[in-house]
Amino acid sequence: xxxxxxxxxxxxxxxxxxxxxxxxxxxxxxxxxxxxxxxxxxxxxxxxxxxxxxxxxxxxxxxxxxxxxxxxxxxxxxxxxxxxxxxxxxxxxxxxxxxxxxxxxxxxxxxxxxxxxxxxxxxxxxxxxxxxxxxxxxxxxxxxxxxxxxxxxxxxxxxxxxxxxxxxxxxxxxxxxxxxxxxxxxxxxxxxxxxxxxxxxxxxxxxxxxxxxxxxxxxxxxxxxxxxxxxxxxxxxxxxxxxxxxxxxxxxxxxxxxxxxxxxxxxxxxxxxxxxxxxxxxxxxxxxxxxxxxxxxxxxxxxxxxxxxxxxxxxxxxxxxxxxxxxxxxxxxxxxxxxxxxxxxxxxxxxxxxxxxxxxxxxxxxxxxxxxxxxxxxxxxxxxxxxxxxx
Numbered sequence: 001x002x003x004x005x006x007x008x009x010x011x012x013x014x015x016x017x018x019x020x021x022x023x024x025x026x027x028x029x030x031x032x033x034x035x036x037x038x039x040x041x042x043x044x045x046x047x048x049x050x051x052x053x054x055x056x057x058x059x060x061x062x063x064x065x066x067x068x069x070x071x072x073x074x075x076x077x078x079x080x081x082x083x084x085x086x087x088x089x090x091x092x093x094x095x096x097x098x099x100x101x102x103x104x105x106x107x108x109x110x111x112x113x114x115x116x117x118x119x120x121x122x123x124x125x126x127x128x129x130x131x132x133x134x135x136x137x138x139x140x141x142x143x144x145x146x147x148x149x150x151x152x153x154x155x156x157x158x159x160x161x162x163x164x165x166x167x168x169x170x171x172x173x174x175x176x177x178x179x180x181x182x183x184x185x186x187x188x189x190x191x192x193x194x195x196x197x198x199x200x201x202x203x204x205x206x207x208x209x210x211x212x213x214x215x216x217x218x219x220x221x222x223x224x225x226x227x228x229x230x231x232x233x234x235x236x237x238x239x240x241x242x243x244x245x246x247x248x249x250x251x252x253x254x255x256x257x258x259x260x261x262x263x264x265x266x267x268x269x270x271x272x273x274x275x276x277x278x279x280x281x282x283x284x285x286x287x288x289x290x291x292x293x294x295x296x297x298x299x300x301x302x303x304x305x306x307x308x309x310x311x312x313x314x315x316x317x318x319x320x321x322x323x324x325x326x327x328x329x330x331x332x333x334x335x336x337x338x339x340x341x342x343x344x345x346x347x348x349x350x351x352x353x354x355x356x357x358x359x360x361x362x363x364x365x366x367x368x369x370x371x372x373x374x375x376x377x378x379x380x381x382x383x384x385x386x387x388x389x390x391x
Contacts, residue, residue, distance in 0.1 A: 001154060001155055001156055001157065001229070001250055001251070001252060002156065002157060002158040002159070002160070002250075002251055002252070002253050003020075003151070003154070003156050003158075003159050003160075003248050003249065003250055003251075004159075004160050004161065004162075004220075004223055004225055004248070004249040004251065005019070005159070005160075005161040005162065005212065005216070005246060005247070005248055005249075006161075006162050006246065006247040006248075006249065007161055007162045007163070007164040007165060007204075007212070007246060008162065008165055009165055009199070009203055009236065009240075009242070009243065009244050009245055009246065010164060010165050010166060010167060010202075010203025010204040010205075010208065010236075010246070011161075011164055011203075011204050011205070011208030011209065011211070011212055011246055012143075012203075012204070012205040012207060012208040012236060012246075013140060013143030013144055013147060013205065013207030013208050013211060014058065014059055014061070014139070014143045014207075014234070014236070014237070015058075015208065015234040015235065015236050015245070015246040016143070016147050016208055016211050016212075016234060016246060016248075017059050017143050017146035017147045017150065017234070018056070018057045018058050018059045018232075018234030018235060019057070019232040019233060019234030019245075019246050019247060019248035020146075020147060020150035020151065020154065020232055020234070020248055021034075021046065021057055021059060021146075021150060021232070021234075022056070022057040022232035022233055022234065022248070023150075023154060023230050023231075023232035023248060023250050024154075027046055027057070028046065030150070030153075031044055031045075031046045031059070033149075033153075034059075034142075034146050034149065034150075036099060037098050037099050037100050037145060037149065038097060038098050038099040039094075039098065039138065039141065039142050039145060040094060040097070040138065041063055041064045041138065042061060042062065042063050042138050042139070042141075042142050043061075043062045044059050044060070044061055044062075044142060044146065045059070045060045045061075045062060046059060047059075047060055049235040051233075051235050051243040051244055051245050052242060052243040053243075054233065054243045054245060055233065056233040056234060056235035056243075056245050057232070057233060057234060057235065058234065058235040058236075058237070059143075059146065061138070061139035061142045061143065063137065063138035063139055063142075064138075088112065088113075088116050091112055091141060092109060092112075094141055095108050095109055095112075095141075095145070098145065100145070100149060101152075103152055104145070104148045104149050104152055107148040107151075107152075107214070108141075108144050108145050108148050110214055111144050111148070111210045111211055111214045112144070112210075114188060114210045114213055114214055115184065115188065115206055115207075115210045117187075118184040118185075118187035118188045118206065118210075119184045119187075119206075121187050122183035122184045122187055140207050143207055144207060144210075144211060147211050151215065154250065157307060157309050158217065158253065158308070158309055159212075159215040159216045159217065160216055160217065160218045160219065160220055160223060161212050161216045161218075161219050161220075162219065162220065162221055163192075163193035163194055163195060163219055163221055164189065164192065164193070164194040164195075164203075164204050164209070164212070164219075165194070165195060165196075165197050165199070165203050165204070166180055166181040166185070166189075166194050166195070166196060166197075166202070166203055166204040167180050167181075167196070167197060167199045167200070167201050167202050167203035167204065168180055168196045168197060168198065168199060168200050168201070169200040169201060169202075171201070171202040180196070180201075180202045180203075181194070181202070181204060181209075182202070182206065184206050185204060185205065185206045185209050188206060188209040188210050188213050189204070189209050189213070192209070192212070192213060192219055193219045199240065199242075201238060201240070225249055225251045226251060226252065226253065226254045226333075227251055227252040227253075227254060228249055228250070228251040229250045229251060229252065230250045231247055231248070231249055231250070232247065232248040232250070233245050233246075233247055233248075234246045234247075234248070253308065254333045254334060254335070255308060255331050255332065255333045255334075256284060256305055256306065256307065256308065256331070256332065256333075256334060257305070257306050257307070257308050257310075257311040257314075257329065257330070257331055258303065258304070258305055258329070258330040258331070258332055259303070259304045259306070259311065259314055259315060259318060259327050259328070259329055260301060260302060260303040260304070260327065260328045260330075261301070261302055261318060261322065261324035261326065261327050261328065262291060262293055262299050262300070262301050262324070263299060263300050263302065263322050263323050263324050264293050264297045264298070264299035264300075265323050266300065266322060266323050270322075271288055271300050271302065271322070272288075273321065274302060274318070274321040274322050275287070275288060275302070277317060277321050278304050278314065278317060278318075278321075281313070281314070281317060282306070282310070283304050283305060283306050283314060284305040284306055284307065285303075285304075285305040286302070286303065286304045286305070287303055288300050288301065288302055288303075289301040289303065302318065302322060302324075304318060308331065311329065315327055315329075335355065336354075337352040337353055337354040337355065337357060338352065338353050338354050339351070339352050344360075344389035344390065344391055345388055345389050345390060346388065346389075347362060347366070347385050347388055347389035347391075348362070348363055348366055349361065349362055349363075349389055349391055350362075350363055360391045361391075362382065362385050362386065362389065362391070364378075366385065367381045367382045367385060368381070370384065370385060
């Protein structure tokens, strides 16, 4: 699955996490999972909000049973640490204590590194000297962690986003009154398309900018979204004269990558081994076609179909396991039927549906296993399993 974030009203960490939660059918169970991540002194509460007649979701983060603010977090930090705000090592300590897998923890740390680099540049300081104010609060940590956790749980392979509306005017933060986008946000958004608008407030926060900067590989104003499965709507906290929302489109990409090459200096056994490697590494398909090359030389054409996100991986595998010195790359689209495995009277059956078509088929490996077990032909084994499953 892929996600496209529509950032017509900017992006903030809580808005991104809220839109992602809205993509799940059982949102209450997902919020319960977020609350089981062991975020310190933090409770995440799911609320539904109406934004200019549009139904949206917002995750309220209660830290120490209250909404954490720059004033109370700085007072707490000064009393206990003799400085204002949490340092990067303090935040990493919190992340390491989470009840989450290493992928989520690594993503959260990398997002904070993006913020730390931007803050260091804005204040002409070393990264180790940076102390986070608003971004070091527990609700900011919760927003980033929730976003990382939910993207992984959704199995998202590719994230894209629209150019980001940053708003206009000025914003008050721990360092005083700053222009929009704030210096750290502007640093994060280097190489990211964004624009100012007539909305006189900050629409893109450093948290939202960093999450999108880390995950999104492209920023496209009008993408072609094929096979959209669901739209999640996350609400912001500011009441504006227009819907203050971010939308997350969950969709399947019908395009794939096709890699191919011609080889005339490889044996049949070697090309067969290469095919096995491609399939074992997760290729969508791999096949060999006999071809005749220049000067009448017989050869093989190896073709590998893979997800777009794995094109580089399979290019490396082809170079490793064949003798080719060059590849051709295409990006075709495809039609696929929805496939699932069901059990019919104890027999595993693959069912395919879509485009006014429905078919069922017993997996050949099961047929072969029964033929070996009973010392019968595969034709007899197929008939026996078809009779048993009544397909």
